[in-house]
Amino acid sequence: MEVSDALLNEAAKIYKVLSNSGRIKILYFLENNEADVSSIVEEVNLPQPLVSRQLAMLHQYQLVSRIKKGKHVYYKLDDPHILEMVNAMLGHVSHEIKHEPHHY
Amino acid sequence: MEVSDALLNEAAKIYKVLSNSGRIKILYFLENNEADVSSIVEEVNLPQPLVSRQLAMLHQYQLVSRIKKGKHVYYKLDDPHILEMVNAMLGHVSHEIKHEPHHY
DNA sequence: ATAACATATGTGTAATATGATATACGTATT
DNA sequence: AATACGTATATCATATTACACATATGTTAT
Numbered sequence: 001m002e003v004s005d006a007l008l009n010e011a012a013k014i015y016k017v018l019s020n021s022g023r024i025k026i027l028y029f030l031e032n033n034e035a036d037v038s039s040i041v042e043e044v045n046l047p048q049p050l051v052s053r054q055l056a057m058l059h060q061y062q063l064v065s066r067i068k069k070g071k072h073v074y075y076k077l078d079d080p081h082i083l084e085m086v087n088a089m090l091g092h093v094s095h096e097i098k099h100e101p102h103h104y
Numbered sequence: 105m106e107v108s109d110a111l112l113n114e115a116a117k118i119y120k121v122l123s124n125s126g127r128i129k130i131l132y133f134l135e136n137n138e139a140d141v142s143s144i145v146e147e148v149n150l151p152q153p154l155v156s157r158q159l160a161m162l163h164q165y166q167l168v169s170r171i172k173k174g175k176h177v178y179y180k181l182d183d184p185h186i187l188e189m190v191n192a193m194l195g196h197v198s199h200e201i202k203h204e205p206h207h208y
Numbered sequence: 209a210t211a212a213c214a215t216a217t218g219t220g221t222a223a224t225a226t227g228a229t230a231t232a233c234g235t236a237t238t
Numbered sequence: 239a240a241t242a243c244g245t246a247t248a249t250c251a252t253a254t255t256a257c258a259c260a261t262a263t264g265t266t267a268t
Binding site: 010014024062079081082089092 | 107109110111112113114115116117118119120122123124125128129132166183185186188189190192193194196197198200201
């Protein structure tokens with residue numbers, strides 16, 4: 001396959017976004033729920049400022065969209081496709097873990 | 105979906121591995137070729153020690169396997185499935201880039 | 209044994225990411 | 239306007255990552 005550097009860099013950036021379990025957790029929660037920040041905080045059990053920052057990051061890379069209603073800001077998945085990818089990865093690692101743990 | 109923390113952490117780790125365009129480049133090159141380190145160095149145009157490091161990392165996470173023949177060490181994809189995921193991601197970002205660049 | 213080559217590792221340093229804490233901002237309510 | 243609440247941002251310490259450069263290790267040939 002022939003891939004441009006720009007594309008590779010962009011992909012790498014998104015992988016970086018996904019390289020944090022808190023952010024993945026948030027994406028998963030948003031799979032089924034459009035949710036405001038407080039609900040997300042409660043669900044993922046991380047301090048609110050941290051959640052806000054991670055949401056900002058997810059939003060910057062267009063993985064989630066947001067809509068403001070009064071004091072609340074509701075986030076939802078912007079691109080369900082991304083979760084399919086995460087699912088594929090989870091399948092991958094779950095096999096790996098079963099068959100043979102990493103040899104660190 | 106219900107996902108264990110261990111799984112999420114493992115997935116996050118693999119994403120971290122993929123969050124570097126040099127490493128992705130290497131994986132891509134190995135899609136078609138089993139190759140020794142020198143060939144990879146030549147292909148990806150990065151200093152040899154760096155390539156060795158990244159190969160070590162890819163190997164640690166079982167993304168590539170290696171076999172030693174004389175002075176040469178040949179690497180190949182250990183799990184083609186991972187490249188499917190990378191392909192999916194590249195497709196994703198290429199759409200994104202076309203439709204609307206990120207608003208950094 | 210030495211030389212030449214392929215690969216890996218050690219080390220230092222700069223850049224970046226992380227998460228905790230404090231605080232600011234915006235909106236609704238009284 | 240004062241308060242309360244939801245959310246975002248700033249700041250800081252710490253940890254992690256990245257890469258360059260030097261050097262070590264292992265292998266083959268002379």
